[in-house]
């Protein structure tokens with residue numbers, strides 16, 4: 001052999017095979033030791049003698065004799081000692097030839113690497129499964145919400161139907177009371193009869209308002225609260241409101257003053273009926289919760305918007321009450337209800353009982369304000385009064401547009417809050 | 425004594441090592457230690473006739489496809505256990521594709537599909553219909569838990585008997 005090649009071969013054997021702790025083993029067909037070379041210590045094959053039975057240690061040879069190819073390389077076989085070896089197996093006529101090469105270090109390195117990779121994969125799978133679970137729950141929840149919405153729609157439909165049914169007989173009741181008065185009861189001296197008729201008036205008015213609010217509420221729920229803007233004289237709306245509130249205000253130690261900025265156009269393109277409804281509700285609240293002192297309504301107009309501030313010196317309300325003020329059907333009956341829970345709640349009367357409306361006035365007012373491109377904001381402190389700001393889109397007179405009805409309907413039929421305590 | 429080689433095949437962490445540990449030593453550990461290469465164990469099994477058979481169990485590193493290295497491990501196997509982690513749907517698909525590859529290499533030798541980790545019932549992801557479909561195709565399968573031990577001994581015993589007695593795969 002060429003000297004250089006021999007040197008190289010010796011170097012390679014020395015450097016690598018020695019490191020690999022190569023162990024050669026020859027066994028007969030019954031797995032009895034024939035001969036060996038190198039140390040088998042590392043692989044649990046130390047202290048060998050010719051004729052030793054390795055049946056147990058070499059049980060992994062089971063089945064390999066039936067293989068087509070006589071040579072098999074088995075990588076990373078864990079041996080009896082725990083060391084790992086690449087084992088080359090040759091099935092010979094005279095038995096088996098085996099070559100063990102140490103792979104323990106490689107196995108340990110690979111193990112660390114594989115362990116990390118597998119654990120990461122398992123963690124990812126767990127995350128995915130948690131995510132899937134969350135998505136499933138969300139879907140279930142979504143379905144539930146849909147069901148509830150459906151139930152709610154049915155309820156709204158039902159309420160709406162009832163409200164429609166009630167409205168007509170109520171209107172005719174109101175009309176009958178009016179007719180009765182017109183037909184000569186004016187001359188009637190019997191004060192008790194007048195009282196009863198007024199009571200019928202008030203009762204039906206109140207019920208009609210309640211019914212109308214329910215109808216509005218269902219329009220809101222169905223997204224069908226539409227505004228009908230026309231050219232309106234703001235002054236007419238304000239005068240109507242003044243007419244309604246003055247008698248109440250005068251009966252108490254209370255003043256109601258109006259302040260209209262000079263820049264406010266005379267005619268505005270708005271839904272005047274709806275604006276009056278909202279203002280009636282807001283001023284009604286102020287009146288309701290201000291026993292003495294003052295109520296000021298200040299109106300300004302900037303950049304095509306009306307800004308109306310209603311300030312009272314009434315009992316005000318705390319933060320908790322403010323927070324739930326706009327929720328529909330809220331009833332302030334509990335001890336924590338605070339002094340003022342808006343039109344949606346009850347007003348404590350002298351004897352401590354609570355009067356309740358359906359709790360829709362302020363909620364509807366805000367929805368109307370929003371439908372008019374605006375908002376209602378409320379600032380209040382307990383015992384210090386309340387300031388309500390209503391801002392809505394209100395462009396000036398639009399040529400060619402219809403004029404709003406100048407004759408306003410019977411006082412407050414359409415505009416009352418459903419808490420009757422203001423006027424009862 | 426006659427001996428038969430059985431390979432444990434399946435995706436990583438499905439419980440191959442745990443099943444062998446349960447069967448051979450009746451032990452179980454919650455700690456996961458990924459197997460590299462192969463670890464060989466043996467256990468004696470008694471046939472209904474009373475004759476003993478030595479089962480040589482090859483616990484092979486988890487994989488989702490058979491590499492050349494993996495194919496060498498299968499050489500000479502008389503049967504195999506395909507292991508699935510019932511809480512990981514993906515390992516079911518892996519087992520099905522591994523079975524195809526294994527059958528290509530070994531021919532139609534007996535095997536059993538082991539649906540492991542039965543003790544983790546609430547997290548079970550396998551579709552009962554798909555499992556049933558395999559059964560209808562004649563697959564032997566068993567639900568088991570290396571942790572609790574149920575179904576383990578029976579699976580090895582029945583596979584051992586089928587391998588030796590030569591009943592249908």
Ligand SMILES: Nc1nc2c(ncn2[C@@H]2O[C@H](COP(=O)(O)OP(=O)(O)OP(=O)(O)O)[C@@H](O)[C@H]2O)c(=O)[nH]1
Pocket residue numbers: 118434435436437438439440441442443453454455456457458459460484485486487540541542543544568569570571572
């Ligand atoms: N709950 C439960 N856990 C199990 C069961 N079997 C195995 N495990 C756990 O699953 C993890 C993986 O088990 P191994 O037996 O190492 O899985 P393997 O198939 O050998 O994994 P590789 O060697 O990576 O292919 C370990 O944490 C085990 O404790 C079981 O029946 N129930």
Ligand SMILES: [Mg+2]
Pocket residue numbers: 440441442457458459483484485486
């Ligand atoms: Mg393992």
